[in-house]
Amino acid sequence: MAMLGSPDEASEVLTMYIPPTESAEVTLAMLADMGRGTTDDSKTWHEYGTPSIYTSQVLGELASANKLDAAFLFGDLSYAVGYSSVWEEWLDQIEPLASAVPFQVSMGNHEYNSPFDTWPKDTLGNAYVPDRYGGGDSGGECGVPAKTLLGEVELFSGVTIGMVTVVSMNTEIDFDTGSDQWEFIKNQLAAVDRQQTPWVVLTGHRPGLIDSSYGSCDACHGGDNCTCTEGADPSDLGVMAALQREIGPLLEEYRVDLAFWGHNHVYQRHCAYNYATGECTMRSAPLEVNGSTIAVYEQPMCPPSPVHIVVGAAGADFTRNSNNASYSEVVLYEHGFVQLHAANSTFLEGKFIDVVHGSVVLDHFALVRQSGGKSCEAASPEEQEEDLFAGGSAAHVVFIFTVVILAVLAVVLVFYGVTFYFYDRPPKNHFMLREREYEEPRDLDLDQDHLEMQSNVLGSSFRSN
């Protein structure tokens, strides 16, 4: 137990939950683009975070009720943009969550972006780790308040909680192949023991897969000193291309299951997408369970490519730039977060929770992997072949089924000549669903302020992500 303040005027005693480090069932909150909200009319920058008060409330309640193991906020935290009072208000807002469970944050453009000539220099006159894009989205903060107020906020990080490893990258600095960050990500992913932690997640602020036409290199939103050099195009498509080129091979090589992104203030769920080919390697299939529909990505052995989720919906006003991209499966303009629940080594589910209208599940998806992650190490081709026939996988079932059908057809054709038999494939019970919270709409006591706030949010305009 730690205590802040003088002995005569000590702080409130707070209790933090320490989650399991390996091979345990866990529930994580995944969110981005939060901001600061109030339940009255006091607000600094209306479109940046008014509904975030409800995100904080819901997450705080979950954490205090021991229904959450950790939370990950990947960029655009407070939108303080140089106003320290807003940082203080935001810190107060997140206290119920951040004091109860581990709360990992990483940098976004509103923490890090600053014109190139404003970056501080070290004693040798060299710049500190510079912002990749320039612009002025941080209000000149250069990441300093975020790092200072939140302790040792790393530029990038990796952590394992239960059976999930989360590698958090910083899309605002150099991530090109061979850079310090690229090497860090590679080493983190390579070190994962899939026997212990079968699920691997990457987070970053600017999206590696996004359905958006936002931004252009010509505009270089947010600053006068932005230089659109190769690899530093700040448009959504420009950043996506760079991430796919530089980080994509790592996601494929180390079989990352999920990639979470923010920056666009929207919820988008995409297919499992192969960066190299530019195609979906797997789309979800609807599964009806107890009257609700789950979008299931069934992985016979290993993730063919990561499923991409954009969830920049924790509070900032919506970014309406979607264009019905072929890889996009769901687009929602609601505020909330993804509750990620690793039940076991074969089942990982995510629920996008609407926090403004009560805790309603707006999208429910699941990754189902029959192999239990065993074959998702960097296996040799021989080992992969062995795993394919090890039993229990969907590929195995299909293979046996096909052999049986062909054998039956051969016998029938030889001995009877004209009669064909048809078989119905029996349903296979792939997994057990463990429902937790949120099945019923949550009563958040929608008072007049809440409704007015919601109206204002829906009617306000968008500035920048």
Ligand SMILES: [Fe+2]
């Ligand atoms: Fe952003």
